[in-house]
Amino acid sequence: MAVVFQRTAGLTDAETHYCPGCTHGIVHRLVGEVLVELGVLDRAIAVIPVGCATLAYDYFNCDVQQAAHGRAPAVATGIRRVLPDRVVFAYQGDGDLASIGTAEIVHAAHRSENITVIFINNAIYGMTGGQMAPTTLVGQKTTTSPLGRDPRLAGEPIRIAEMLAQIPGASFVERVACDSPPHVKAAKRVIRRAFETQLAGEGFALVEVLSTCPTNWGLEPVDALAWVRDHMIPYYPLGNLRDPKKDAAARGGVRPEE
């Protein structure tokens, strides 16, 4: 008999304030598990955003800095440049990262800051009550797109992973989802890979996680998972866009660690 699943030490015992079924909780757990499994929890520093995860300083069981809205990559840069041997990651929502924080994430990638970014794309502004995000799907109703997102007024949703993957410094970029157990398990492997990129000193790594916001989507949690599968994944294809492993292979294996 063996315990095959239990609470991770990567998170504190605090109960989260997240709504029932919100996948922020799942991603928190995956990050916590990965930190523990990589043995780096004790030297990890989290940078948390403004958004529903803004209270995550109570959850991640490591040092935490709460950053201004959108500025987590800049804050993480500050930490990284002071403490080159720690594990630094930023956790950001899509309003935070893809809207107000666009410059900061682009330039963290551009500099290839040796940090890991977990990017929660739930196609909406959760904390402030369901306004449109740059990632909101066409036709999706939000409190600021009451008739559904109109691409003629607001443009078509932005694919952050694809955009960042164009930046030379973006060493690792992959999109995952939280809508089903296999996808969650895959997400964990990818998050691990993103931290390994940092540990190998290979530079900027970002994992975009397609997530739910049952509350502001106005869906039951289970239906929200289905919405990710049926609507988000088709527009935001899962998969790896940049990986030092692949890149090294493409270049003939010059990267030292492979």
Add this chain to the structure above:
Amino acid sequence: MAVVFQRTAGLTDAETHYCPGCTHGIVHRLVGEVLVELGVLDRAIAVIPVGCATLAYDYFNCDVQQAAHGRAPAVATGIRRVLPDRVVFAYQGDGDLASIGTAEIVHAAHRSENITVIFINNAIYGMTGGQMAPTTLVGQKTTTSPLGRDPRLAGEPIRIAEMLAQIPGASFVERVACDSPPHVKAAKRVIRRAFETQLAGEGFALVEVLSTCPTNWGLEPVDALAWVRDHMIPYYPLGNLRDPKKDAAARGGVRPEE
């Protein structure tokens, strides 16, 4: 006997403050010529940046708004949304657009604002005395990369055109250069095409122009042209990355205007 080349009415008679041989002057002229040739000078509104072109309100022979550093796309958006039938363009440097104004340019593209952006990539901050830009080449010496740009500290230079081309709303994106008469002539055709995109209501259009800054590069003007050819073009390949024409063709000609 025919006059085959003379001053354009698209620019005022003011003498520019640009340094000898600075290609800002060439690009100004191309924009002025295109506005005249398209017959839209009288309904054009320019948005000018903070950078060496910050005094261009004296040069473009149309209405002009001087925008805060990096915010020209937001200012142009404000104008565009008030005056849907005018011709609105932003003229920005690489510090302005690729550094401080990253969020604004990405989101103007994202919304597919129906504006034209002329992006002067001279691989440096001109006006403030030659600091490193995100576009500064590896090894290039500037006043803030005194030993040459080190990609381990500052990342590898960003290719803005490629990055923006990933955004669905970026309808027209092309890179040109100012280093030789054929390239200048081609640049004019491309700038014209970018304005035509706007006139056809096809959304966001951007032309990246590889330019010189003889003063801060510490080169004679003619040598600066050679530097564009020998160092910039190899890293920043010229060519079209997005065009509604091509895109429509690829989609089977569904765009109305083709």
Add this chain to the structure above:
Amino acid sequence: MARVLMKGNEAVGAAAIAAGCRHYFGYPITPQSELLEYMSVHLPKVGGVFLQSESEVAAINMCYGAAGAGARVMTGSSSPGIALMQEGISYLAGAELPSVIVNIVRGGPGLGGIQPAQSDYHQSTRGGGDGDYKLLVYAPSTVQEMAELVALAFDKADEYRNPVMIVGDGMLGQIMEPVEIVERPPDPALPPKTWATTGTRDHPGSRSIINSLFLKPEVLEHHILDLFAKYERMREREVLVEEYRVEDADLVVVAYGTTARIVKSAIAALAAEGVRVGLIRPITLFPFPAESLRRLPDRVANLLVVEMSMGQMIDDVRIANEGRRTVHFLGRTGGMIPLPQVIADTVRHILAEHHAGDVPHVSVGDEKGGR
């Protein structure tokens, strides 16, 4: 239009539309988001443009573009978002662009909290942006007044070619009260915006330029002197203030916004005991109603400033007071609201113990008696 129940945030939106505002650029933030949401629903219905910007920085610069193009334009946010707009606001002032900016203030500093506060007074009245400039600043205290001041703000913005700020605390944004929204098209006496970059030349060769750069210091100074002549006109003509029961008062309270309403409840309670307390309620924070303080009856030996902050307006009270009366302070901050009971207690205490010249009574963030 009849009186309807509306949130303060919604009333701002409705009043703006009724005043001919057709362009809104903004970014979500609690406790202001209902304004944004109201605009997203209602502006398109009247052919207007609502655009959710990528950030507050972008929002204020979109306002700049739109205002420069001649439109009646508005943006709104709450404290941290307004902090981000400071450079843009300074540009608006420098380029003399009419625009209305709404700050539904919450507690700071930093991310702070989301409950009501008045701790952005300095930022609003003295400029958090760079350089010498002023905004015309309105501080309504009811939803109805907020609606009326919003309408006024658009006219004044156009009249002075200056950004105008509406400062409401989170309470005023969230409260619902009956309000009558009156259609109020732009004052026909306003001059045409010939300076705007409308892309239409009056005559060939005439161009409009919107700009705040003046590399020659003598030119920039001249420009600033012109701006300050304008601010001086505002000081002469635009002061709004409510003087409430000051004629026979033993003590006068100075408070604005919802805090002033709470003070009124305290005044009523004190009146029932025979204690006569007056209220000076600045409705314009800039220009500050210094005259109202100066011409108070001689019998008023004590002033009590009540703010939802650690004391910011008190600077303007002190400057106007010039040492004539003892200035006391009662402040709650970080989202705490001073209660009428506490205000009344403070007044009783001052009247019992203090006379002009005494050390002022400072009571900030007492542990009890706030909400």
Add this chain to the structure above:
Amino acid sequence: MARVLMKGNEAVGAAAIAAGCRHYFGYPITPQSELLEYMSVHLPKVGGVFLQSESEVAAINMCYGAAGAGARVMTGSSSPGIALMQEGISYLAGAELPSVIVNIVRGGPGLGGIQPAQSDYHQSTRGGGDGDYKLLVYAPSTVQEMAELVALAFDKADEYRNPVMIVGDGMLGQIMEPVEIVERPPDPALPPKTWATTGTRDHPGSRSIINSLFLKPEVLEHHILDLFAKYERMREREVLVEEYRVEDADLVVVAYGTTARIVKSAIAALAAEGVRVGLIRPITLFPFPAESLRRLPDRVANLLVVEMSMGQMIDDVRIANEGRRTVHFLGRTGGMIPLPQVIADTVRHILAEHHAGDVPHVSVGDEKGGR
């Protein structure tokens, strides 16, 4: 180290490095860029990190991260760039992060100009960011003093866990003067930064958290009261002021920064005529040396405030003065520099015409006599 000729901007950098600063994040802007450039050359030589950020917004937030991680960190900019930092500065204050911010002030509003000014006084002393907070603000007047105050700033930032601002005008950034840079490692009496997120747990389960969010208003208020207790300690202990020839003065000028130097030239000229003029030069703008004004000899009936602005520090002078003396003002703005000749004329004029209680003499941006 011997006295060497250095630009003010360079001396800031050298002094910071001598004070143990090893991290600089910043963005170019005239007239401050030499600081950035100095750091790009010299920080790597001592194993430090220079990073040109993508913007001032990023720079101040990098400072936040680095300060939170326990480093001695600095950023610098000039007026519009500092305006952009306001949200970040408010966060630094809210999260109590020690850091040094240099503002080499130029004329505003908006893009304004690039010549020297003092028109960011309000922004520095009252917060252009959101909420109730204060910075410790130093205003040096020579390059040597700037170097010394930078060193002090790092210690004070650590001591109070508060951002400290150095305010110099463009002149002070650009001027070269002999300066001696003294190695000045962190004061050994400073407590260890146990609060920093260094990613090293003191004991298992102990975590450090850097944060400015307090959703519960009572908790946020408590936090702000703690901050203000700290600011009160600064008021008690940190005031720096130069009182120059005030003992036997007929009139006292209040001026800071390079303006104060120009005033001294005027004082020398007046002294030659037998006119006795004193100078109060605030070295800390917050805390403001109000006491120095209060305890002036009774014979001083007139104060003259001289600023390179339309009058900002004058607010603090008026608040401290409480109506006791007549406060006059002489200001130049937008990059214009008040000349000793004009200052001397103004003093002569005041002494000839005014006595306590008269209407103050206001002379702003006179067409002649500035540079």
Add this chain to the structure above:
Amino acid sequence: MAKGRVAFDRDLCKGCGLCVSVCPEHMLELDTATINRKGYHPAHVVEGREDDCIGCALCAVMCPDQVITVEKF
């Protein structure tokens, strides 16, 4: 014989039902008869189905609130 066992820390449960939806054995449900400390109907094993658990932990993988511990035999 049961191949696995699940245990719920039921006061942590927010009744979102994600675990219920993914259990391949369909052996979980929300306990509508109970309201936990947080005010939710917590998830539990359908009465009598305890032995059907295969210990696959899919329920736990999807639980956002770390309510579930899984053992495998």
Add this chain to the structure above:
Amino acid sequence: MAKGRVAFDRDLCKGCGLCVSVCPEHMLELDTATINRKGYHPAHVVEGREDDCIGCALCAVMCPDQVITVEKF
């Protein structure tokens, strides 16, 4: 016979030499004997080469300061 003609508005010239560098006829040079109103040695046609101009306007295309007018016959 000349195929073209170039004219320089010489007080506008900043002496950058771009026109000189691109003229296929190599018929332009900076006039080091002259300093114009702006303080530069302006470009001009090498003495005696006036008739070599082919009116290709390449010089004008590269001139950042609109100094050059070109006619073609």
Add this chain to the structure above:
Amino acid sequence: MHNERIIIAGFGGQGILTMGQLLAQAALDEGRQVTWLPSYGPAMRGGTANCNVIVDDAPIASPVVHGDATSVLIMNVPSMKFVADLVPGGFALINTSMVNTRVERTDVRAFYVPATELAVAAGDLKTTNLVMLGAFTEMTHCVGSASVLHALEAKLGGAKAHLMDANRRAFALGAEAIAAQEGAAHRPTEPSVPR
């Protein structure tokens, strides 16, 4: 005519804020002065919610009800703390389906209504707030029943008109539950607090 200073409190999602708005709208329709002040927080579910409603004849100064409530409506256990805000003689209305403790103060009047159960009886668990409103109206006669129901009708509008019946039933059941108890609506017209 009653002048009331009301606190309504419970879990988020129980329709707390709507209750207050209906009351406020009803009062407005009756030509009274009214303010409605909500608690507000982040969008996340599961927190507590409350609002202050003041109905008066004179213009309302402070919109805050704190320590001077004439009525409190309580929908969950944590909200029992608001009983302390009642003035002597004030009314507490408790939803006993959610709250199993009693009011300890003896200087106030407590009314107990199993509102959730009555709502289920009315045909829809979601009408619990209407049960409470019915009870409150009967308890205080602060506003007329017709005004509340009218306000609700206006709020539901066309699309949700079918919900009106259950709500109407719920409202009536709440009123009946109070009518059956003694002491309701007998409070002096003018509450004994300064306003």
Add this chain to the structure above:
Amino acid sequence: MHNERIIIAGFGGQGILTMGQLLAQAALDEGRQVTWLPSYGPAMRGGTANCNVIVDDAPIASPVVHGDATSVLIMNVPSMKFVADLVPGGFALINTSMVNTRVERTDVRAFYVPATELAVAAGDLKTTNLVMLGAFTEMTHCVGSASVLHALEAKLGGAKAHLMDANRRAFALGAEAIAAQEGAAHRPTEPSVPR
């Protein structure tokens, strides 16, 4: 020992700011008090440049020289306006290679030196500023020649040491040009302006 308040002015690129720095460094090396205040602007070429240098024995209050200059060094036509800043008895030094007008004021002393031509003679056009400095030093004896040359040597450093010779020649030619004129270095030690 002279106390001097100097304005140096000309085109950007003529080494105006460097001239001031060399003077300031020389003064510092001689143990004097000194300030050097440049004009500054955007990076674009072609504008005018000037700087104020004050050399004194007492600490220097205002670093601005305006209307109270004891010397002006003029390298282009537009800079002739600075002659107006001279105190009576002040010295104007004009580079006649660039300026073909004469000083009109009669209450100041003007010196004319064909500095550019002398620089060419010294072997490098770019040493024009050293010609001017040589002339100025001879004219005022404000600092010693050796100090200026020493400052230049330090500034050029190793890599550019080969330029030293031409500069030295230029400096000497400037000094000679003045020595040949009458009236230099005869100004009273203490300028008649308040400092």
